[in-house]
Amino acid sequence: MKLTNVLKMTAAAGAILGAQAAYADVTFGALYPFSGQLALLGEESARGLELAVDEINASGGVQGEQIVLERGDAVDNNQAIGEARRLISREGVKAIFGSYSSSRSIAASQVAELSGIPYFELGAVADEVTGRGLQYLFRVNPTAEDMADTIINMIVDKVAPAAGKAPGDLKIGIIYEDSSYGTSVSGHEQRLGAAAGLNIVTSLAYPASTVDMSSIVLDLKQREIDVVLQTSYQNDSVLFLQQSHEAGFAPLAIIGGGGGYSTQPTADAVGHDIIDGVLNADFTQYVVNKEFTPGIDDFLAAYQEKYGTEPRSGHSLTNYVGAMAVLQSLNEADGFDADTIIEAVSAIDIPEGTTAAGYGVKFGENNQNERARMMGLQWQDGKLVTVYPDDAAAAELRSRN
């Protein structure tokens, strides 16, 4: 008798507490590929969002309510759609954050748009994410075009002067994997490069699943290319850098675009001596001028404490900065209905040099953050060091030869 009473009371108390907690919480969706081929960087991206939520919750939550993240596993495009539906209709999320992969983002954001739920893209780079005129989709991170922009400006401002040549005298060769990622970045490179007066000699596509790039290397060598721009995944980055080295092809500069060139396993696979001096444009990484990225040390400390390792790439930082900007703005709003959220984020105006990623936040045309930009990076002594732009640089760009 006594025992059942205790049980009853506990259950009642639990129910009340639970109900109160549920009442005082606001749920957001975290839609990333948590399993499958993209799991590594999908998880890495989600960690940034989680750290932002932890930080906001620790300082009192948004509008006094604690944030609860409901995970959705976007293992492929179909599941991204299914999970977006589940988050919206079953979990009742007020907004979705995601999603690392551009194709997952494009698929899932359609669902959110139709349901009138805001979708915050914190990491996917493809043009089409914001190019579709969606009303409820906002992107905080820099895009494929920003990547090409950083690469071309870095050639004009840094690479050419370091080689003692006029930018127009450099022979530029563009190579890219032939899916939409490589095609869109290289397209921007050609357009922006031509506008900057660069001499783009050749542009070669290849399938990312290639097992041999020797003919491309020979072609570039024969044309006496000075600067190679490669947009690639990991395997083809490794293959190109190794085969160039083995064929004795040593251009003035090799500049990668994004993921394939940024990870430590790529550097380990290619060899630290071979990758030394190779350039890249990507999200903000950790060897950077910390006066330009205030808060990056706190981020690193929080990451280390929660996950027990160092970040594996800049994806977590980029997602963290994007999520912080959005969540802080929601704190100023009143309520969580879609139009209130949109009004709040549209008013965000964070100047450059005040976030942990360096760039500022202000949504412009198509709800794209027009202050987002990519950083120019260089492998120096086995580390990926920020060398461009000057205000973010942690070291001088080194000439390769």
Add this chain to the structure above:
Amino acid sequence: MDVFLQVVVNGLLLGGLFAITSVGLTLIFGIVKVVNFAHGEFLMIGMYATFLISTKLGLHPYAAVAAVVPLLFVLGMLTQKLLIEPLMSARNHDIQIFATVGLSTALINLALLLFGADIATTPAYGLRTAIEIGPIRMLVGQIVMFGVATALVIGLHFFLQRTRSGRGIRAVAQNRAAAQLMGINVSRVYMITFGLGAACVGLAACLVAPLYPTSPGIGTYFVLTAFVVVVLGGLGSIGGAFLGAMIIGLIDSLSGFYIGSDMREVAVFGVFLLILILRPQGLFGGRLKLSHVS
């Protein structure tokens, strides 16, 4: 001229890579008559095994052959015994294809679970060193691979032609029912053949691992070309597969340099279609009778 020679040599060395990764598939395809879509994943398993042996035990990747080849042999036998054989009597033989596709997906995801999506690098032990012969540059590892591929093809040819087990295997390939009537244990021959095919992949893995970074999806990079090589060679002809691999390697390299890297696959598959139209049985088809009563 120097460049042309370099492109041709690159093509032949690439052919060596294609040959060694597709010899095992030829055996399985030609004799067990199973389209093994998990072929690439066998290669992936072999490459991870080589990676683990050379990094954890500090051994030369070539020394891993002693462990990886038997490992893949057993894996192949088990695949045949536990997965393919129960489906052999199924009314529709396509079911075996679905089974190998399932095996392939399962193995890729198992590797993702165990190793993550990142690349694993097997130490090269100087195999990535380029040596120069006149104007031509080649990698030590590529030359070894070409040599081993050639030796493997010759060795398998003699095994199939001259030994009692080889004759048994050919008999089963030619006519399963008749071979069984002659007292050949067909089930055992299939297991050995599948094991041999997988063991060839294991050998390939030890040679490929120091040259290419290993990842869970690495098998898919090689498997399509392997199928092309096998069909081109004439479904089950070992020599034909070798020749097919050389042709594909040369076309890949020549078209990549002279036409453009984006046209490589167009050239490779264009020539593939052309050869199939002119010689539907493949280059060496007909040597090894494929018709079988089952």
